[in-house]
Amino acid sequence: MNDLFDSIAPPEQPRETIADGAYLLRGAALAFERDVLTGLDAVTARSPFRHMVTPGGFVMSVAMTNCGGAGWITDRSGHRYDAVDPESGQRWPPMPESFRGLAAAAAGAAGYLAFSPDARLINRYEPGARLSLHQDKNERDFERPIVSVSLGLPATFQFGGLRRKDPVRKYALRHGDVAVWGGPARLCYHGVAELKEGMHPALGGMRINLTFREAL
Ligand code: SIN
Numbered sequence: 001m002n003d004l005f006d007s008i009a010p011p012e013q014p015r016e017t018i019a020d021g022a023y024l025l026r027g028a029a030l031a032f033e034r035d036v037l038t039g040l041d042a043v044t045a046r047s048p049f050r051h052m053v054t055p056g057g058f059v060m061s062v063a064m065t066n067c068g069g070a071g072w073i074t075d076r077s078g079h080r081y082d083a084v085d086p087e088s089g090q091r092w093p094p095m096p097e098s099f100r101g102l103a104a105a106a107a108g109a110a111g112y113l114a115f116s117p118d119a120r121l122i123n124r125y126e127p128g129a130r131l132s133l134h135q136d137k138n139e140r141d142f143e144r145p146i147v148s149v150s151l152g153l154p155a156t157f158q159f160g161g162l163r164r165k166d167p168v169r170k171y172a173l174r175h176g177d178v179a180v181w182g183g184p185a186r187l188c189y190h191g192v193a194e195l196k197e198g199m200h201p202a203l204g205g206m207r208i209n210l211t212f213r214e215a216l
Pocket residue numbers: 123131148150157190191192209211
């Protein structure tokens with residue numbers, strides 16, 4: 001009886017709470033995988049990944065690009081959103097339609113309705129790349145969520161509290177997982193530990209992270 005019920009029950013969307021307002025949606029991007037990878041190729045053909053420089057003069061180990069209206073950039077003068085890719089001198093490439101659907105579905109599954117991101121930062125991690133603990137603070141509204149999609153090699157996500165010295169928990173993020181944090185968790189410190197070597201069937205030796213935000 002139980003076996004039969006199990007076999008016909010719809011698959012549950014697993015939602016793991018990592019803090020009040022912060023969730024991990026395991027595998028939530030898998031249904032969008034093919035279209036998202038096609039969209040990613042279209043974006044990087046026009047605005048390739050590049051290693052940006054922090055205001056302190058350090059070259060970031062994570063390579064970045066953007067698509068859509070507002071692109072996140074950093075250079076010696078600070079970090080900010082800009083409609084123009086400083087390398088091409090043109091506007092960032094348009095956001096692929098598949099990105100929009102994925103971002104809205106994931107935000108909704110985490111309980112954040114009517115999510116309409118204008119900023120989509122794309123991060124590329126190669127083995128050895130890491131993102132140190134930080135808050136996302138360049139956006140206008142610190143209640144609206146961040147939707148963060150993991151593709152390719154697995155990574156260790158570090159998620160802390162509202163103060164830098166708060167304890168940090170670690171979560172494995174795998175291909176297709178989506179992290180969403182907003183409301184009381186919106187300004188939590190987070191980062192990504194150094195990426196380990198590996199080979200992913202769809203993306204090879206790298207991890208890609210898509211970060212959606214309502215920035216402006
Ligand atoms: C970020 O904090 O912007 C990226 C997080 C990630 O790569 O998972």
